[in-house]
Amino acid sequence: MIRLENLTKVFDTPKGAVVAADHINMEVPSGEICILLGPSGCGKTTTLKMINRIIRPTSGKVFIDNQDTTSLDTQTLRRNIGYVIQQIGLFPNMTIEENITIVPRLLGWNAKKYKERARELMHMIALEPDAFLKRYPSELSGGQQQRIGVARALAADPPVMLMDEPFGAIDPINRAVIQDEFIKMQKELKKTIMFVSHDIDEAIKMGDRIAIFRDGHLVQYATPDELLAAPQDNFVESFLGEDRALKRLNLIKVQDVINSEVETVTQQDSMETALSRIDRSGYQHAIIMVNEQRQPTGIIPRSVAQVSKGRCHDHAQQVPAIVNINDDLRKAVSLMLANDITWLPCVDDNNQLCGHITQRAMTHHLGARFRAQSGNTAPTAPLTEE
């Protein structure tokens, strides 16, 4: 857990005092990633660097796991905080192994223990230990270097990590890969992480919470979903972008919106059965056909059922698209747009049908949140049909 209490930094510049961070109060619960987000010069980096005293706070306190860090000496404090910077900062004079094990060595681990730890970390970041440990940073690509940078910060297993735009200097494709790897790692490691970013998409993807900064003030501190649904003011709203509702699609899983009551036919059913079930359930377009394992194998369009006779098996058409219940809505919407359809069958990891998802259900789910928020201030009736 990281807690900041009235953390303030005033820089003395030739033009006078500049308040870089003004009474910042916030708390990051254990095991969560908190993204500090804002335009440049907003105080997010200053706030981050005050935690490990790269920048000395003018006033205020930093608590880590309820311990006031003011009482700790700077070296001890820093050795217990993993630190990753945008420029990576691997030591070019040291091999990868020496770089990774620097903190354990500073802490006085014995050689056997830290060498073992180095191999363990290399496996964690998916780089082959034998191929890389004896090489030098200049021999690695940018993406590999930043993975090593993360491994170095994790070496002594600190409970808390500070990351200053760690993936900012990596090309977009590699960045996405490293972000995914990092999220996967974090699920096991459960570190408490403060993470500076200026990229709203990265923040939504990585953050359990997002803190928006402006001119040295903490403007809003909320979960990504809350933030996108209810930005506090015009600044936050404009910073999130006009497509903020679309960004929420990333955060909602198909299973949150799924309608599990879904009518089906089997391959042996007749077309009359299919038509009657379509009419009974009020489906506009088609009904899903499943096999014995309840896996979707085709669809019977309403128009075909109306004019054909015989078994469903002979008239079924290919399922245009299927979405997994663990996918996010962004993928579901993308599949709908790509196939010109308004609903999708949803399956679990065994490819068994679990339900279906419709455009209407999605807009309703997203809109409900916005309505609830705006309902507090303006009690106008929401615009719903039905």
Next chain:
Amino acid sequence: MPIQSMNGMLRVLLLIAAFSLGVWGHASGVIDEFLFYLPDVQFLAVEHLWLTAISGALAIIVAIPLGIVLSRPSMARWAESAMQVLNIGTTIPTLAVLALSMSLLGIGIVPAVFGLFVATLLPITRNTYTGLKGVSPALKEAAAGIGMSPAQRLMRVELPNALYVIFAGIRTALAINIGTVPLAFLIGAGGLGELIFTGIDLYDPVMMLAGAIPTAILAILVDALIALIAFVIVPRGVNPARKARA
């Protein structure tokens, strides 16, 4: 191919030139005259090297810590002015430095070593200072953020990354030093300058060359030696001479 054959041609020409030089040297008796000075050259070369070794070692011992101290952030206010003073120090010709040192310390080895020390000091200090200042701020921040003490930062990160530049300074300084030692003869310190200046005075070119050529060879050898030491000591990751694997 044409370039290669050019190289081949050049090599053959060089061989022929060296051979003719040998023939001429033998025919005119220069080589015999040269050999006449061999015992002198041996004795004076050792003296020469001692002067370089003592003054060079003193300069390294003083200059590197001085460069380190000047590069510390707390010294930032004075560092530039101190470097300016040292810069002015180098513009004084070494002969003048030797003359000044003689007027202070008299004749002999001590003023010579002092004069050489002063002439050697600056390049090493300057390169140590620039080398340390040139270490990327990101590295220093990473080192600090990891929890290294200032001394650990210096020893494990800053110095190793500045070492190549520091060694370049030592190479320059010692080359200057060896080239300046002959002047030390003028204030009574010995060295190969004895043959050079006596040769000039007696209008004896062979004697002069018997001093000059070994001086040049010593300079090249010492330079190569320092380069070798740098090659071994500077870590592979920051050593341009040891190319990193791609």
